[in-house]
Amino acid sequence: MTDSIEVLRKAKVGFIGAGNMAASILGGLIQSGLPAECIYVSNPSAGKLDALKEKYPTLNTTHDNTEVANHVDYLLLAVKPQKMSLACDDFKAMDLNHKCAISVAAGVTCDTLNNLLGADTPVVRSMPNTPSLIGYGATGLYANSKVTEQQREATSAIFEAVGKSIWVEDEDLMDVVTAVSGSGPAHYFLFMESVVQGGMDLGLPKETARELAAQTALGAAAMVQQNGDTEIGQLRRNVTSPGGTTAAALDTLNDHKLPEIVKKALEASVKRGKELAEIANQ
Ligand SMILES: NC(=O)C1=CN([C@@H]2O[C@H](COP(=O)(O)OP(=O)(O)OC[C@H]3O[C@@H](n4cnc5c(N)ncnc54)[C@H](OP(=O)(O)O)[C@@H]3O)[C@@H](O)[C@H]2O)C=CC1
Numbered sequence: 001m002t003d004s005i006e007v008l009r010k011a012k013v014g015f016i017g018a019g020n021m022a023a024s025i026l027g028g029l030i031q032s033g034l035p036a037e038c039i040y041v042s043n044p045s046a047g048k049l050d051a052l053k054e055k056y057p058t059l060n061t062t063h064d065n066t067e068v069a070n071h072v073d074y075l076l077l078a079v080k081p082q083k084m085s086l087a088c089d090d091f092k093a094m095d096l097n098h099k100c101a102i103s104v105a106a107g108v109t110c111d112t113l114n115n116l117l118g119a120d121t122p123v124v125r126s127m128p129n130t131p132s133l134i135g136y137g138a139t140g141l142y143a144n145s146k147v148t149e150q151q152r153e154a155t156s157a158i159f160e161a162v163g164k165s166i167w168v169e170d171e172d173l174m175d176v177v178t179a180v181s182g183s184g185p186a187h188y189f190l191f192m193e194s195v196v197q198g199g200m201d202l203g204l205p206k207e208t209a210r211e212l213a214a215q216t217a218l219g220a221a222a223m224v225q226q227n228g229d230t231e232i233g234q235l236r237r238n239v240t241s242p243g244g245t246t247a248a249a250l251d252t253l254n255d256h257k258l259p260e261i262v263k264k265a266l267e268a269s270v271k272r273g274k275e276l277a278e279i280a281n282q
C-alpha cells in the first residue's frame with residue numbers, strides 16, 4: 001500500500017457529483033488501494049450511482065449532498081461549473097471551516113467558492129484529467145490561504161494516488177493548466193483518431209492502426225518523461241532523417257501551421273475558462 005493511501009485511509013474523501021471526473025478519480029483511488037467503503041459519493045439521479053455501486057459494492061452512495069459532507073474531511077466538488085452554485089446551496093447551513101473543499105470545476109475561482117461555501121472555508125482548486133482512472137492522471141492544484149499544511153498533504157495524496165500532481169502558486173495559471181492537461185487528453189485523442197483514420201485510409205486494418213498509434217503515443221510520452229534533460233525538439237530531430245519520411249510529414253504539419261493551431265486552441269480554452277468563471281459567479 002502506498003503512503004498516499006495510508007494518508008487517505010485516515011482522511012475521509014467524498015464526491016459531490018458522480019459524473020466522468022468523479023468516477024475517474026474515485027475509480028483510480030480504489031484501483032490504487034483505497035477501500036471503496038472509505039469513499040462517499042452523492043448524485044441527484046440514480047443511474048450513475050447504481051453503475052458505481054455495481055462496480056464497487058461497498059462504496060457509500062446517496063442522493064443527499066449534506067450526507068456526504070457530514071461524513072468526510074475532504075469534499076470533492078465534481079459538478080459542472082454551471083451547477084456549482086446550486087450544489088453549494090445544500091451546504092448553506094453547514095460549517096465547513098474544518099473541512100477542505102476541493103473543486104475540480106474548470107474556471108471556478110477560489111473567491112467564488114468562498115462566496116458559496118463561506119469565507120473561512122479552506123478551498124483547493126484542482127484541475128485533474130480522466131487518465132486518473134488508470135493511474136496516469138495529471139493534476140494542477142491551487143490552495144487558498146485557509147488551507148493547512150496537513151490539508152495540502154492530504155490533497156496531494158488524493159491526486160498522487162491517481163497520477164502526478166503539481167501545485168501552482170498563481171491562481172490565474174489554473175486556466176492554463178486546464179487548457180494543457182485538463183482538456184489535454186482530448187487533444188491527444190483527436191490527434192490519435194486522425195492518425196488511425198489516416199492509416200486506415202492508406203490501407204492499414206483499423207486494429208493495426210489503433211495499436212500502432214497508441215503504442216507510439218505511449219513511447220513518445222515515455223521518452224519525454226525519461227529524458228528530462230533533453231529538449232522535446234531534440235527528441236523530434238532524432239527521428240527526423242534529412243530528406244526522409246519524417247521530414248516530409250513534419251513539413252506538411254508545419255505548412256498547415258500545427259504549432260499556431262495548438263496555441264490558438266489553448267487560448268480558446270483559457271478564454272472559455274474565464275467565461276465559465278463568470279457564469280459560476282452569477
Ligand atoms: N471530464 C473531464 O475530463 C474533466 C472535468 N473536469 C471538471 O469536472 C466537473 C464535472 O465534469 P464531468 O465529470 O465531465 O461532468 P458530468 O456531467 O459527467 O458530471 C457532473 C455530475 O454532477 C452531477 N450533479 C449535477 N448537479 C448536482 C448537484 N446539485 N449535486 C450533486 N451532483 C450534481 C450530475 O448529475 P446528473 O447527471 O444526475 O445531473 C453529474 O453526474 C466539471 O466542473 C469539469 O469542469 C475537470 C477536469 C477534467
Ligand SMILES: O=C(O)[C@@H]1CCC=N1
Pocket residue numbers: 106178182183
Ligand atoms: O471540457 C471541460 O470543460 C472539462 C474541463 C477540462 C476537461 N473537461
